Amino acid sequence: xxxxxxxxxxxxxxxxxxxxxxxxxxxxxxxxxxxxxxxxxxxxxxxxxxxxxxxxxxxxxxxxxxxxxxxxxxxxxxxxxxxxxxxxxxxxxxxxxxxxxxxxxxxxxxxxxxxxxxxxxxxxxxxxxxxxxxxxxxxxxxxxxxxxxxxxxxxxxxxxxxxxxxxxxxxxxxxxxxxxxxxxxxxxxxxxxxxxxxxxxxxxxxxxxxxxxxxxxxxxxxxxxxxxxxxxxxxxxxxxxxxxxxxxxxxxxxxxxxxxxxxxxxxxxxxxxxxxxxxxxxxxxxxxxxxxxxxxxxxxxxxxxxxxxxxxxxxxxxxxxxxxxxxxxxxxxxxxxxxxxxxxxxxxxxxxxxxxxxxxxxxxxxxxxxxxxxxx
Amino acid sequence: xxxxxxxxxxxxxxxxxxxxxxxxxxxxxxxxxxxxxxxxxxxxxxxxxxxxxxxxxxxxxxxxxxxxxxxxxxxxxxxxxxxxxxxxxxxxxxxxxxxxxxxxxxxxxxxxxxxxxxxxxxxxxxxxxxxxxxxxxxxxxxxxxxxxxxxxxxxxxxxxxxxxxxxxxxxxxxxxxxxxxxxxxxxxxxxxxxxxxxxxxxxxxxxxxxxxxxxxxxxxxxxxxxxxxxxxxxxxxxxxxxxxxxxxxxxxxxxxxxxxxxxxxxxxxx
Numbered sequence: 001x002x003x004x005x006x007x008x009x010x011x012x013x014x015x016x017x018x019x020x021x022x023x024x025x026x027x028x029x030x031x032x033x034x035x036x037x038x039x040x041x042x043x044x045x046x047x048x049x050x051x052x053x054x055x056x057x058x059x060x061x062x063x064x065x066x067x068x069x070x071x072x073x074x075x076x077x078x079x080x081x082x083x084x085x086x087x088x089x090x091x092x093x094x095x096x097x098x099x100x101x102x103x104x105x106x107x108x109x110x111x112x113x114x115x116x117x118x119x120x121x122x123x124x125x126x127x128x129x130x131x132x133x134x135x136x137x138x139x140x141x142x143x144x145x146x147x148x149x150x151x152x153x154x155x156x157x158x159x160x161x162x163x164x165x166x167x168x169x170x171x172x173x174x175x176x177x178x179x180x181x182x183x184x185x186x187x188x189x190x191x192x193x194x195x196x197x198x199x200x201x202x203x204x205x206x207x208x209x210x211x212x213x214x215x216x217x218x219x220x221x222x223x224x225x226x227x228x229x230x231x232x233x234x235x236x237x238x239x240x241x242x243x244x245x246x247x248x249x250x251x252x253x254x255x256x257x258x259x260x261x262x263x264x265x266x267x268x269x270x271x272x273x274x275x276x277x278x279x280x281x282x283x284x285x286x287x288x289x290x291x292x293x294x295x296x297x298x299x300x301x302x303x304x305x306x307x308x309x310x311x312x313x314x315x316x317x318x319x320x321x322x323x324x325x326x327x328x329x330x331x332x333x334x335x336x337x338x339x340x341x342x343x344x345x346x347x348x349x350x351x352x353x354x355x356x357x358x359x360x361x362x363x364x365x366x367x368x369x370x371x372x373x374x375x376x
Numbered sequence: 377x378x379x380x381x382x383x384x385x386x387x388x389x390x391x392x393x394x395x396x397x398x399x400x401x402x403x404x405x406x407x408x409x410x411x412x413x414x415x416x417x418x419x420x421x422x423x424x425x426x427x428x429x430x431x432x433x434x435x436x437x438x439x440x441x442x443x444x445x446x447x448x449x450x451x452x453x454x455x456x457x458x459x460x461x462x463x464x465x466x467x468x469x470x471x472x473x474x475x476x477x478x479x480x481x482x483x484x485x486x487x488x489x490x491x492x493x494x495x496x497x498x499x500x501x502x503x504x505x506x507x508x509x510x511x512x513x514x515x516x517x518x519x520x521x522x523x524x525x526x527x528x529x530x531x532x533x534x535x536x537x538x539x540x541x542x543x544x545x546x547x548x549x550x551x552x553x554x555x556x557x558x559x560x561x562x563x564x565x566x567x568x569x570x571x572x573x574x575x576x577x578x579x580x581x582x583x584x585x586x587x588x589x590x591x592x593x594x595x596x597x598x599x600x601x602x603x604x605x606x607x608x609x610x611x612x613x614x615x616x617x618x619x620x621x622x623x624x625x626x627x628x629x630x631x632x633x634x635x636x637x638x639x640x641x642x643x644x645x646x
Contacts, residue, residue, distance in 0.1 A: 023549075025501040025502045025503045026502040028503060028504075028507060030504045030506070030507055060549045061511045061514060061515065061549050062503060062507055062510075062511055064514060065507065065510035065511050065513075065514050068510075068514060069510070089580060089581065089582065092579070092580035093518070093580050093581065096518055096576055096577075096580055097514055097517040097518045097522075098517070099520070339530075340530060341485035341486070341529075341530055342485050342486075343485055343486040344485075
């Protein structure tokens with residue numbers, strides 16, 4: 001039987017009669033609470049409220065919330081509630097839920113959500129973040145110099161593990177993406193160069209573009225998404241589990257023990273991966289040159305060797321070292337500044353990837369301008 | 377008696393029946409041939425030393441880890457249909473029979489306390505949003521957290537987080553509640569308050585409780601019935617009220633455990 005109620009008002013008494021199965025969630029009469037409130041407002045001379053539950057077959061917490069609302073109304077309008085006909089269990093539960101007085105929650109900070117407040121707080125957070133990154137870099141540099149002096153506490157095995165994870169294990173994805181980028185560059189170049197009968201210069205174009213910038217950028221993006229995110233997630237989870245606090249309590253600097261191996265590993269591996277990526281990109285171009293333009297591998301490579309100078313290779317390697325530093329610093333910094341919740345770990349990881357990617361492109365643009373100005 | 381609460385619908389004396397349950401991780405058997413029943417309205421303790429498989433047993437009883445053999449029967453809901461023989465839909469229905477409180481609370485950090493308690497109601501019932509909010513507020517009040525509805529788990533203490541976890545487990549008015557080490561990490565006063573809360577909830581709501589713990593103070597103050605799991609024999613080595621176990625000379629190891637007595641732990645290999 002569906003839950004049902006009847007409210008009668010006679011001789012200053014509000015008589016409430018409940019019937020049916022009050023655990024049926026889909027049929028719960030949500031207007032019951034509103035009707036009670038309406039009766040109290042409409043009949044200002046109510047002196048007593050009675051409730052009958054004889055015909056209620058089953059009830060649960062939902063009905064209790066309505067009875068609690070009724071109790072609150074009785075207190076508000078100073079009306080006596082005759083609860084003698086309520087089930088004993090219900091009376092006990094009402095008593096239990098009313099046992100602890102409502103806490104003073106004024107000290108709970110209510111967030112100001114106005115536009116100006118949001119702009120201001122975001123600017124302050126951004127300035128603070130920049131300060132944190134600068135402090136982090138200087139701490140990392142200090143840890144690096146302590147390591148050079150043999151004063152730092154870290155495990156060399158951790159560095160080798162990072163080298164394996166960021167170097168050897170990244171090779172398949174670095175190979176694939178740089179090969180494809182080389183092929184795409186070659187394909188676009190082939191279509192344009194064919195118009196001028198200058199097909200042979202495809203080697204020139206792919207070789208110089210890959211070695212000077214593209215291989216370093218593509219590799220850095222891969223490393224930001226792969227290893228930078230992993231650094232942020234690893235360190236963030238360690239922070240949540242209080243492992244970083246445990247290191248501090250042992251007098252071990254997390255900067256030396258955790259961050260240094262990751263930074264060294266990443267900065268060593270990034271240029272090596274970039275050099276490897278140069279070859280993969282050039283081979284990608286070779287495939288297109290052979291497939292579309294009938295240029296033999298020998299002809300293609302001879303053009304590449306003639307056109308690519310040591311300056312080009314050096315510029316690419318320098319760029320990759322800078323990118324390696326960016327990915328490592330951002331990934332570790334985001335991990336170390338992570339909050340203590342699962343959500344914070346996710347945010348740190350996302351932020352690590354996004355921030356690294358943006359900084360990589362900005363610094364690539366700056367380095368390109370500098371190389372141009374220096375005539376490299 | 378004017379009405380019958382949800383927890384009183386079932387007239388069967390047993391709330392849970394565990395039959396021939398064997399749990400293992402890969403090839404390693406943890407516990408085997410476990411047979412016991414949990415009576416309605418009892419606070420049933422699963423105790424034993426560390427690594428004896430207490431939590432593993434609870435995970436098998438709550439549908440989290442499939443046992444190698446045997447089954448668990450929720451007698452009020454399923455009659456003689458075992459949880460692990462049931463279809464997904466039947467298992468889903470049986471799950472409404474119980475709530476689980478995990479060791480560290482396992483609250484969702486991105487949600488407020490109110491949202492944590494409301495979540496299951498919102499997903500599993502057809503109550504209106506305002507009714508769900510009222511029920512969740514009431515559940516938080518039941519565990520003494522009135523006024524904390526809009527706090528996040530990170531803003532409250534460990535003891536309060538455990539109370540929220542209890543409120544969340546009770547959200548659907550289940551007749552059975554499981555607790556994994558509810559007092560772990562709490563100070564003695566918070567631990568005692570939590571025990572008192574469990575007793576009050578059992579008495580006022582008639583909830584059957586299965587508690588995994590090795591906190592002796594809790595065991596003696598709340599238990600109606602208990603089993604003792606042994607990691608060497610891989611089965612139950614004692615059954616009954618903990619005070620009766622304490623007097624039973626036939627099992628000196630269990631006596632030593634309950635007395636925290638090093639001298640009597642003959643053959644004990646920690």
